[in-house]
Amino acid sequence: MTVHPPLSDQLRSALVPLHAQLQAVPYCMALVERRAPLSVYITHLRVWAMVFAVVESGLDRADNPLLADIWFDEMRRLPLLFTDIDYFRDVPPRLPLTPDPVRVMTLALNLVSNLRKDAMTQPVSLLGVLYVLEGVALGAKNIGLALTSGFGLTPQTGMAYFAALKDDGALRFENFKRRLDAAPLSSRDRELVVQAAMDFIGECIDIFSLLIEPESEGTGQAIRYLAVSLNPEAGNHPICQDEQEITAVMQASVRCLVDYPYLIYRFGTRGRRFLDSDGAWLVHLTNLETKEMLSQVLCFGQSLTSRGIPQLLLEHHLRMLHRELRRVLPENQERYEKLIFCADHMRRHRRELLSEDVIDALTSDFCNQTGLYGNFAAKEAAELIIAGVLDEAQGLENATDSLMPWLADPMRRPAPWIKTVRITMDRANRAIVAKKARHEHIA
Known part of the structure; x- marks a missing residue:
């Protein structure tokens, strides 16, 4: 039986020179020294959200008990990043949506594309990426101080992610390393984890090297609104x-x-x-x-x-x-x-299948039968149910099945409500069939 050194030690040794390169990147230095523009910090948040979205969803889907022993729901950082991004999303009196440097986001999109492939083919490699992401906590205190003094940010106003790292990140990182070292990974898996960590931090160096002070289009790096500027999960x-x-x-x-x-x-x-x-x-x-x-x-x-x-x-x-x-x-x-x-x-x-009068009648009946006549939520639910039935009548599969986990969830809805949902679906379907039959008879 091969005795391996702690995997966290291997990772630390392999990443020391790369960490030094990353810390020397102009943006990272400017961020700590309070010189980084706010717009670039926002791009940083968007890149990080793109990465976390793929890594966290990949770990969630991985059918590997070893990963389940290392990755916990409490480790999620994506909600914090979205909290920060959403803060900067609003139109005045805060900031209008800021565009992003194209070359930065092109590299970021390539990075998350590679991570998505790894998540499907070798999910254990995501542990190497997670090691790097969790290790960011070690510098979070200085970054948090810089964000507060430089931009006046707080955990409630654009700094939720780094504030959380500053508060408990170091302890979480130590616990993560302990679980990682205890995992009975094969030699091949260990190689994948180390290589993935090195590749990831290398790509981060390339991305962050382009971040500082991007210039406007025509004088340097092009800046544009991208789908990921609005939604880090949107793709390209x-x-x-x-x-x-x-x-x-x-x-x-x-x-x-x-x-x-x-x-x-x-x-x-x-x-x-x-x-x-x-x-x-x-x-x-x-x-x-x-x-x-x-x-x-x-x-x-x-x-x-x-x-x-x-x-x-x-x-x-x-x-x-x-x-x-x-x-x-x-x-x-x-x-x-x-x-x-x-x-x-x-x-x-839609009206070729059901008239607005019939739709209104079905909606009203649903509200009456649920005892929620005049209730906005009941009216909305009825509209969605009928819309799903109409979509399926137009040949769109799973239109109603995709609604049922929400509209007819027994953990969320009472039995009479669920019964009325199914009755309304049946009545809508029968009304569609009846209208088609009338048209065929006339023809």
């Missing part, structure tokens, strides 16, 4: 670039959440971030010919339905985008009318 897809359009997109997201709070109740602030990045992409699509835009919107709607978001919500999102955009940039109204064209197309197909 084009979005609109006009600052007023971006502001309108974010306002439309707020309006959607007010009108359909299901999105925030079920998906949390993640729902808002995806509304932002999806909305910016939808606005970008208005540069296409109308038919091409409609084709992409319909394909997008199909993907949403399988994730618990009926096409009705996409239609509403399109209308809110049109309203906000027309308000701030009326000179572009002709281009923005494509949003309404797509929304009207979706509504027309």
Whole structure:
């Protein structure tokens, strides 16, 4: 039996020269010395959120009991990063959304793409990445002091992540190393962990080397609004670039959440971030010919339905985008009318299956049967149920199945409510069949 030295010792020895390189990167030095621009700190948070999103979800999905003994739910840092990012997201009186340096985010997207592949093919390697991420706690005190004195940040105002590291990060890191050393990893797994840690910190050096004082487009490093600027989990897809359009997109997201709070109740602030990045992409699509835009919107709607978001919500999102955009940039109204064209197309197909009168009657009956007539949440639930049935009638699979874990969860809903959900689904389906039969008879 081979006796290995503690894995944490191997990692520390392998990473010492790389840690020295990372600490010497201009951005890291500027951050500690209170010279880093706030916009660059925000980009840092977004890069870190991209990384944590992949690492934490990869560890969650890994079917490996060894990882389960090392990775705990309490170790999550992504919610703290999102707390900080969301603080800086708001439009005035705080900051407008800040764009990101393209080369930095290109490298970051490549990094998370590689991490995502590793999570699927060799998830044990994520322990090496986690070692580096947990080790950041050792310098968190100095960074926290710099953020407070340099920008006036607090744990409630843009510094939740580093404040948590400063408070308990060192102890957590020691406990993590203890669990890592106790894990019976094979020689091959140990090699994967060490190599993954070295590769990760090397890529971080490349990314952070480009962070400090990015220059505006035309004079150096290009700065643009990216999907990950709005939503670190969005991936790499084009979005609109006009600052007023971006502001309108974010306002439309707020309006959607007010009108359909299901999105925030079920998906949390993640729902808002995806509304932002999806909305910016939808606005970008208005540069296409109308038919091409409609084709992409319909394909997008199909993907949403399988994730618990009926096409009705996409239609509403399109209308809110049109309203906000027309308000701030009326000179572009002709281009923005494509949003309404797509929304009207979706509504027309829905009405071919069920009239608004029938939908209203089913909604009213649901509210009455649940004893919640006039209750906004009941009305919203009925609309979602019927919308899911209509989506399935248009050939979109899993439209209702994806809603049921929320709308008919016995841990969250009483039995009479769940019974009424199923009755309403059945009545909507029968109403669709009856309308088709009438049309066929007339034809």
